[in-house]
Amino acid sequence: MQPTLNKIDVEAMKRDLKKFEEHYPVGVSRAWAWWLQDIDKLLELPYHSQWPLEILKRCPKMQRPANEDITIPDHLQAMHDKETVETQ
DSSP states (O other): OOOOOTTOOHHHHHHHHHHHGGGSOHHHHHHHHHHHHTHHHHTSOOSOOOOHHHHHHHSOOOOOOOGGGOOOOHHHHHHHHHHHSOOO
């Protein structure tokens, strides 16, 4: 499906961003400004793309450590013990 921005009034969004900029966190305001600035680039098709499944297929399988190799930190073990003790 070809992306389209026909239904988006970009100029109105730019005007509204200026009006409401002070009501948004700085990061949100910057993200919207960046998006509106580079809106034409969003419609460009990438020159090169890589299907994520191909990357996953090439990854070596991770070996899970044996249960004997796992040591639980003392503070976590204490928390576990505290929660599993029967209430009196």
